[in-house]
Amino acid sequence: MYKRITLLLISAVLIALPWLLPPYPMQLMVFVGVFAILTLSLNLIVGYVGMISLGHAGFFLVGAYTSALLTVDFGVSFWLTLPVAAILTAIFGLCVGFPALKLSGHFLAVITIAFGLIMHVLSVNLEWLTNGISGISNIPRPSFFSYVLRTDAEYYYLVLAVLALVVMVFYQLIESGVGRALKAVREDETGAACMGINVNRVKVVSFVVSAAIAGIAGVLYAHYVRYLNPDSFTIDISIRVFIMMIIGGIGSISGSLIGAFAVYTLPEALRFLNEYYYLVFGALVVAMMLFLPGGLVSVSAAFQGKTIVHPRVLLWFSLKGGRKEDRHGRNT
């Protein structure tokens, strides 16, 4: 009951947002949405299966550039480039996923870091394809039949729709036998295998799906900013998404959303700090891990006495308590 009401309320607020917010924050919310999708894709691998990826910016890049190139150079429609980019990124996910089987922990971390870096270098140097550091400009906004999504509000709804779809899919999968298999692999690979789970297949499929979703986020990003260059896809982005996931709460869907929101809007709140901003940010990350390792969603887990949290109810509590800077985290 509580869940339904919460869900309705939040949906209402999110839908009404363009009327509630001035233009600049509205733009931020579009980015928050895109990064929320990216964070969810990372959370699938890290939070639910228990692998590590520090190169997700690479998938983000593939999705963004694929769609950008297809629309700019070949005039393909956005609605076609979206699935194509997702599939192409998924293939990259396959390439990274297979080595991931033989390696784990820090070995895997190295491979994923290398992947991100390689993608970045390629985007800088394969000039005939990506236009190098000059980047790709004039990426068109998608159009609905003949109506172009020109305004921020309209694009926001597109992102919101995709985000909602991803969240729903995740939620369904997590609650089913598929999600249980993921969690089992995370908890104990050997135990999971002895229960009949094909651990290798779980890992590879997770990587593929995660990559595809990251690619979709990339497409949404490209068509919003309308100008791409390699600088937006460095290891900093991979780390930033990682931080979003951790701050929100690993293994929690709503955590990814909250984390993306918190990490993206924080710079704005701390604008006045100028060059000290990043410094404070780093300090906050450290403090966060020291005092609230479960992430922001764990504030409400305290109410529930659980460690693995149920998405929707938490969103409610977290909205109240977790996001504001004056509320100190509790020790869980």
Added chain:
Amino acid sequence: MVETPEQALTQSGWDAEESTQLEIRNLFRYFGGLAALNNVSMKVLRGEIHGLIGPNGSGKTTLLNVLSGVLAPNKGEILFDDYHIGGLPPNRITEKGIGRTFQNIRLFKQLSVLENVLVGAHLHLGYGIFAVLLQRHRVAERRIVNRARELIDFVGLGSRTDDIAGSLSYGEQRLVEIARALATEPNLMLLDEPLAGMNPGEVNRVVDLCKRMAGEGKTILLIDHTMRVVMPLCERITVLNFGKKIAEGTPKDVQRNADVIAAYLGHGPKGG
């Protein structure tokens, strides 16, 4: 002691080969230069409760690990229902019908009891990712949830179904492991020290479960050190020492076996 039809037949002279469910032939497993399993050969008959005993470090758990696929054998063959399972990955072996519990409990501690048992039913889900996306998995899900609840009741933990596995007591966790292994719908259950650390009431419960599982036609291969339970419960027993099989037979035969006595009393338990 339950006398199965196969045993009655064997005792009257019929060929025991037909009722062999698990056959281990000349199994070797090395760790570095050490042979944890040294030319082990044994048979487990269909439907029997078979004990596996031996001093600490004799290779019992290693044998179970090789049987369940967690470790690969270095040499030798393992035949389960005439199928070669030596060297297969654990999930394939579970598919073939072998389930197991672990010496150091390996539950998914952050999941609930129900979820743990449901994971055991993974092979019998009857649906995949696409079915979930199309929301067509409800019926199948309900079916296995019912089955899981059945199994949880079977082990007597109905009241703890939704509790987080990590919050249960040691003895209760062992019972959950049994329920979870049963969810894989095995023909052969490998139980690794299911009685360790249990109080007498819990021990009785496990013994009762074993009898009921065997009554339902499941074969049980059981490792434990609690002799006063193992001897009356098991129909046949295999004894390992330093990775070698030193005896295989009825409890009476094994208890009188000079090598077995020497292994336990004479030289004492060696190693870890």
Added chain:
Amino acid sequence: MLSQLILFGVSMGCLYALIAIGFVMIWNTAAVVNFAQGEFAMFGMFLAYTAHVMWGVPLWLSLPLAVGGTAGLGYFTERGLIRPILGSDPLSVIMVTIGLQILFSNGARVIWGTQPFHFPNFLGSNVWRIAGLLLSYQSIAIIIIMITIAVLLHILSQKTRFGKKLRAVAQDREIASLMGIKVDQTIAYGFALSAGLAGVAGVLMAPIIFVSADIGLPLLVKSFIAAVIGGFGSYPGALIGGILIGVMDNLIGFYISTDYRDVMTFLILILILLARPEGLFPHHR
């Protein structure tokens, strides 16, 4: 020319190796993946710069001061920021070190600004000519120092009490503490030592590359890979790994291209890992 490149690669590789060894030391003793390891090197570099170039302190004093200061930073970082979360789940610990990486690199940016600085050569720009090879004094110094440190570390670990404590804690923390070793303190000193090693690398690197607050992350990635290639947890492995990376970096950069240098290096290393996932010298914890 080839031997020239290899030699220079070896000397650069020694620097990566130093950082990697420190990295492995922290992993072995505290089971922490120290994302801020590169920042220690950066810090050492900046300290040396501040002392010698900004304040005019003579070289023979600035360098040890820089290394000592970095070691101190490592010690206090562990005591204040790492120790509290040492027991909890690995991801939290990684996050703290990631946070530290951001903190340190931006702290340096705030203190020293974003402009890269130039550090003068220690021994002048002279080169030595041996058998047709040009060796800069700097490279020779690096190699000599590396050998010295390797020997010292070996003696430290095998012959001194501290070394034995480090190894005990690395093997099994619980048993070490049961045997009366102050595990917390040992880990803190281990951190100090690791930071110090990175500091040495940073100081030696200063004249070769620009002193800037941004070098931490690239150094971390290279030494991380060196440690992994070597077999995560093995000191000689980290040493070999570092030198391997240094040499490959140079060879690929010269013979193939500088743009794709990093990519090719990574690809080759990935191939090595795939062929031998445990690394060159697998280390069983």
